[in-house]
Amino acid sequence: MTGISVETIAFMMLSCGMTLAFIRLVRGPTLPDRVVALDLFAVLSTAFLTIYAIDTNQQVFLDVAIVLALIAFLGTVAFALYIERRARDE
Amino acid sequence: MNETISNVLMLTGTTFLLLAAVGVVRMPDLFMRMQSASKASTLGIACVLLALAFHFPGVSVNIRVIGTITFFFLTAPITAHLIGRAAYFVGVPVWKGTVIDELRGRYNPLTHHLSSQDVAADTDKGSRERRAQSEM
Numbered sequence: 001m002t003g004i005s006v007e008t009i010a011f012m013m014l015s016c017g018m019t020l021a022f023i024r025l026v027r028g029p030t031l032p033d034r035v036v037a038l039d040l041f042a043v044l045s046t047a048f049l050t051i052y053a054i055d056t057n058q059q060v061f062l063d064v065a066i067v068l069a070l071i072a073f074l075g076t077v078a079f080a081l082y083i084e085r086r087a088r089d090e
Numbered sequence: 091m092n093e094t095i096s097n098v099l100m101l102t103g104t105t106f107l108l109l110a111a112v113g114v115v116r117m118p119d120l121f122m123r124m125q126s127a128s129k130a131s132t133l134g135i136a137c138v139l140l141a142l143a144f145h146f147p148g149v150s151v152n153i154r155v156i157g158t159i160t161f162f163f164l165t166a167p168i169t170a171h172l173i174g175r176a177a178y179f180v181g182v183p184v185w186k187g188t189v190i191d192e193l194r195g196r197y198n199p200l201t202h203h204l205s206s207q208d209v210a211a212d213t214d215k216g217s218r219e220r221r222a223q224s225e226m
Contacts, residue, residue, distance in 0.1 A: 006097040006100060006101060007100070009101065009104075010100050010101065010103075010104040010138075013104040013105065013107070013108045014104055014107060014108070016108055016111070017104075017107050017108045017110070017111035017112075018111070019111075020108075020111035020112060020114065020115045021111050021114060021115075023115055024114045024115050024123070030120065030177070030180070030182050031180075032120055032124075032173055032176060032177040032180065032182055033120055033123065035173055036114065036120065036123055036124050036127050036173060037114060037127075039127060039169060039173075040110060040111060040114055040127045040131055043107070043110075043131045043134075043135055043162075044107055044111070044131075046135060047103065047104065047107055047134065047135050047138045050135075050138050050139055050141075050142050051100060051104070051138060051141075053142060054096070054100070054141065054142055054145045059146055059151055062142060062151065062154055062155070062158075063154075065158070066154065066157075066158050066161075069158060069161060069162065069165075070161075073161075073165045073168075073169060076169045076172070076173065077168070077169065077172055079173075080169070080172035080173050080175070080176045081172070081176075083173075083176040083177070083179075083180060084175070084176040084179055084180075086180075087176070087179050087180045087181075088179075
């Protein structure tokens with residue numbers, strides 16, 4: 001293979017995945033659908049950062065990926081509790 | 091050698107992540123989308139992080155990678171459970187081809203009480219909506 005590296009292929013696949021997750025985020029008929037799409041988007045971003053760390057030979061991006069994973073988890077839990085509470089208040 | 095393993099793991103992981111995204115777009119209802127988004131993406135991110143561990147030799151990176159993989163394996167089921175629970179409370183419709191819904195009729199969304207027998211159907215808002223959806 002000349003010119004195109006494995007990292008580039010991985011970046012392209014992750015970008016396609018992000019586009020698909022974004023389609024579900026825009027289209028999703030209900031709020032939980034959008035939350036699932038947002039959660040997947042965060043996982044894809046974490047993978048993107050990890051591969052960026054491999055591509056640039058910088059270990060620091062792994063720490064960024066860890067922080068992003070933590071925040072995404074907390075955000076999804078908060079969204080789930082919000083959906084539940086909103087249903088209870090109505 | 092390590093580079094080859096790293097590249098193979100990277101491509102495997104991104105393939106699984108792409109398939110998770112395809113599943114989230116193509117699956118017919120929320121609960122199936124959720125299982126695609128949680129299972130396939132967990133496997134995919136684990137493979138990608140292992141690729142990083144093979145690319146950087148050294149204890150500090152390996153420990154951080156193992157910690158992150160453990161974190162994903164612990165939190166993905168928790169988020170899937172919480173979103174599924176909230177979606178069932180709200181009354182998100184299931185796919186019309188769904189074979190079994192074991193909570194239907196046994197769960198009272200007003201009191202959050204689960205009984206072993208069918209509760210009165212008129213207090214069961216979610217199940218009524220679901221039945222109407224499946225008869226359509």
